[in-house]
Amino acid sequence: MADYAIGVDLGGTNLRAAAISRDGKMLGKVAGAIPVNGGRDAVISDMVRSVETLRDGLSGQNLAGVGVGMPGFIMLESGVVSVAPNLPGFENFAVRDAIEKRLGTTVILENDANSAALGEKWMGAGRGTGDLVLLTLGTGIGGGIIVNGRVLHGVLGMAGELGHITVSPNGYPCGCGNNGCVEKYASATAVSAMAQLLNLGQGLSSEEVFHLAKGGNERARLIFDTVGEALGILLGNLINTFNFPLYLLGGGLTAAWELFEPAMKKELTHRSFIYRNNPPRVERAALGGDAGLYGAARLPLENN
């Protein structure tokens, strides 16, 4: 039986990796910027080096394998990333085989939002629960769905595209081709866009808008009401669909939880009779940016 696994979180700008024991203790962690200008091979070499650094520090212990969480659509069986908007050169490339060959250990790929959901289930706010949904409110909105303790993948690994649920049928256009996707109303990007529409300032970050709202700026508060309403419609739909016991919200925008929670809960109460009569837990995720590391490391441990 393996002692530990290594989880990698490959973002658009950063690469982080952690060695995590079978019982969920973090044994070591490395992080750094991605060598974006070096191209795909430089990124892969960087990832391999990070894993080797962690493995060398734990010699004598038995490695189950490496899990890699990354943005994009992962073809699980082939280990190919079919769409990877933030990682040039990775599209339709057999990432898994390339890393596996260099490391000589099992490598499992997973979408980053799914990894985070699995991490929260394993060692975060979802401990003791087999079924949950995690929404990650960042640049966009990512979704991960856990059913019976496992990630729900769907036929092509595209399940959980919850940022593209329609909450306003004639609403803002989305890059996906739809109008009124929830991520046009409740992501960090949406908060900045709304601040611009309300003349709060050009190029304000969601964090700056958050501080304006906390300081009592009425227009900034309206923005977080809008965030809450959109999340309430989304969560109402999810609760009526899944009847799960737990729905978690993670990502940078949850720093503003206290600002959007009232509108979110009010909307949820309106939208879902299941929520009104048998309210599930709707809470902040617990592991922050480490959720994806825990989840990625969990993957090779699941069957090992």
Next chain:
Amino acid sequence: MADYAIGVDLGGTNLRAAAISRDGKMLGKVAGAIPVNGGRDAVISDMVRSVETLRDGLSGQNLAGVGVGMPGFIMLESGVVSVAPNLPGFENFAVRDAIEKRLGTTVILENDANSAALGEKWMGAGRGTGDLVLLTLGTGIGGGIIVNGRVLHGVLGMAGELGHITVSPNGYPCGCGNNGCVEKYASATAVSAMAQLLNLGQGLSSEEVFHLAKGGNERARLIFDTVGEALGILLGNLINTFNFPLYLLGGGLTAAWELFEPAMKKELTHRSFIYRNNPPRVERAALGGDAGLYGAARLPLENN
């Protein structure tokens, strides 16, 4: 190993039961009106008699048990129906134990929409597929979700309340307390209500509106465009959530499939990039009113 099982479909007005072999052959079927005025005990006696009639006709064969599909929220572990709007006297009553005691065989309860989804998966349009969603377009809209070949229940057996997904946030009020539930736009009841709003006639059935539309009535055709648009939003959301290979539509309103399909597919194309790039099957269910009988019979066979 058991040879067959009996599936019961307990509706608000009719009770039907069928004996179905392990390999999915219908061996016998009984149907009749429910003795509504006799109260709960009369309904239960009727159900027991139907099962006994079928069992007596198959003496010598080994019965796995009885599955009962019925409207309402079923508490699976206790075998109690917590909400049963169309069956007076059944609410919070231990239906399963009452029937089990009289029949002396295993009884499993299931929500009727879930039974129908399981039936389609077993012997209908979902054969060979482990994951599907069935929408039943009737008086309301019922939903059943099959994951890895099994019904998705959620914590309280309330998963799949897909008729109450919001497709128009400020839309028509629904009895569930929400505004703009899909069943206010795409059920038989909604078609009749829209016909009244368009002055097509008082008290027209959805079938009558269908015939008007087929005959070229422009306002009647508009109604089915509305049906299709609402279904397209719902299905787009479901496809982005599940990435399943198959979505089935059943129920009386699917007689108008050719009328609402164009608007539904157009809306779906707009709403879901997964549908545009990797279209799953979106089709009519195959078993009609028998889907629930097959699914209910399947329940005791699953573990027997």
